[in-house]
Amino acid sequence: MRQSKLFLKTSKTVSEEEPTVNGRLLEQAGFVSKLMAGVYTYLPLGLRTLNNISKIVREEMNAIGASELLMPMLHPKDVWQTTGGWDNIDVLFKIQSRTEKEYALGQSEEEVVTPLVLARVQSYKDLPLAVYQINWKFRDELRAKSGLLRGREFLMKDMYSFHTSQEDFDRFYSEAKEAYLKIYTWLGLVAKVTEASGGAFSQKISYEFMVLTDAGEDDILYCEVCDFCVNVEIAEVKLGDKCPKDCAGTLAQAKASEVGNVFDLGQKYGKDFGLGYTDEAGEKKFPIMGCYGIGISRLMGVLAETMNDEKGILWPESVAPFRVHLIALPGKEAESVFSASDKIYRQLTDLGVEVLYDDRLDVSAGEKFADSDLIGVPHRLVVSQKTLALESLEYKKRNESESRLVKLDQVAEIL
């Protein structure tokens, strides 16, 4: 993509109003634009990054056999009355139409997915079954001051599974847990799995996937030796205690952001809707359901929040909006520099490499480098009069401080 054609403006100034690093950096680097607290436009760079995260999540959900679909965001009141959510979920946005009809905006989709799936399930032979979607959710948050970490409108992958037994739920839950941990590894994040309370409707324990970050809105206690981890909300231990798993470690406390969760929903939703399946004996049973969330836009915020230096963002290769930032420094020989860099741009693009090509004419080298560091594309290539005299270009990774010369005909190899 030619930078001159891309709708992109970076900014030198930092918004004072934005208290979090991710909110400031993503605005400054031209990834997002805040419409109001917790509600963002995703500019071209931001949309590409969001799509890359979605792609990783989608692949892992497909790999555990879940089918992707897309449910509506506008819900009729009656399904939310059926489950009790209409009166009990305080973040539910409610709408009254001009014909006095009432709707809710989806903040989770048990109310839609349960009747949808169970209308298509006749017998135990149709189970287990898992469906998921990647779609926007809405929450009437009182405060939304954490950039992309807490949105009033946010992108989420939500999966729902249906089982004939607790054992089968447990089997699928561990597959989903492994898939989640794979996703975080792809993103370069280390997530801790914590026990937490089960939310508004569940007496069961739920699991949260937490990434340590000072901008996080949760507090967790974790063992410095083993994998014990618990949300402070439900902890029966405290900072400095010995690890309850007897591993000889002690407990540390940290701020964390919840980048995924799993709820064992039990039979609540099947019972609420009176919908079930027929078991081997011909009797009607309610399925055990699970709900599995991953905050896609929040993950983008967590990555910007935790992967940066004083110059800007350092995107992991897996989600960076582009793989290579090709910078042409036309100097006094614009024609030959652009001719050479155009050629490299075409060559890399033909190889399927995603290149952001800074082909701007009237921008100084300093400004181009500053923009590049701010945006955070993993690999940087610079073409100038000086490098061309050596039949080379300059190559540097975003996280390296020194660049090196690479021969023009070896560019493809180093990437």
Added chain:
Amino acid sequence: MRQSKLFLKTSKTVSEEEPTVNGRLLEQAGFVSKLMAGVYTYLPLGLRTLNNISKIVREEMNAIGASELLMPMLHPKDVWQTTGGWDNIDVLFKIQSRTEKEYALGQSEEEVVTPLVLARVQSYKDLPLAVYQINWKFRDELRAKSGLLRGREFLMKDMYSFHTSQEDFDRFYSEAKEAYLKIYTWLGLVAKVTEASGGAFSQKISYEFMVLTDAGEDDILYCEVCDFCVNVEIAEVKLGDKCPKDCAGTLAQAKASEVGNVFDLGQKYGKDFGLGYTDEAGEKKFPIMGCYGIGISRLMGVLAETMNDEKGILWPESVAPFRVHLIALPGKEAESVFSASDKIYRQLTDLGVEVLYDDRLDVSAGEKFADSDLIGVPHRLVVSQKTLALESLEYKKRNESESRLVKLDQVAEIL
């Protein structure tokens, strides 16, 4: 994709409540599930089709130099007050939060895109510029009884362009018009370009792209010889009149569905927000803006509505959820039949062909064929005991009545 793993149930029965062909067929074939009037879940087949349509639209918008971004659906009240839309647009959904804050749900995005873009435009050098998104819109429709043709929640591509002169707008408008006509051609549709009224705020004429279909909600008059076409709403001619373009044709009248539109917004939105650019003389000017819509989910409805026979849908290759429907008829030799069809499935998938593989064990041949015709995948391959005895499989296009035998090793070639 193995059909046994896909969340898909077709239905033999037709919903009597659904008055349109597209609503009935898409539900029956398992593409969508109606949550309420005008609001649908897109099941796996439907989501794939919708994504394929989006992909075609996206490519053509990129080709005319527009940048893709994604704007929020939840809008603050003040931007809608600024333009007068809050009080004047009757289909605008309004939301009151628990803190008494008011929001609107996006039904078009001039209110968001104008301040977003103009905050990043300083001078005439930054123009022209076009951005677009593919995102869900919401309209508080009084009636929504046309399946996917009129949604309360619907997927739309909306593009906005910004220009320094009417001439430059006209130039871009004709590029956009050509792009639109290309898109319809890709989809196998013939769209007529009509003049229509400019909507709530514009005194200017707008253009609508119309596909003839009895389920359409517009009435158009068109010349049987030349390309004259006008919406009956604003027509100064009537059925049977001579064509006003003096081409010797006479005017016919038909129902049509609007699958795209273009509005010349003039300077209204820049003026409303007090945002503009600096021209060559250093003076502040308001840009000429254009708005260009294409209904993605509506196009899916129009395709199902117009491309079908008594057995089901006939998707064009460009948007079909799969290219090939591979059907295994295990009969009494399940093992050898599945072994051969598994091999073909892998072979085609490795070649990048998208295959829906009916690997179901306990389903009759008749039911498999009926499902296949209903779903409407363009190419059908059948593997059975009988075809294997001839080292062949049976090949048929969805729109052909006779199948023919093809040697196993020639499958890839015929596709």
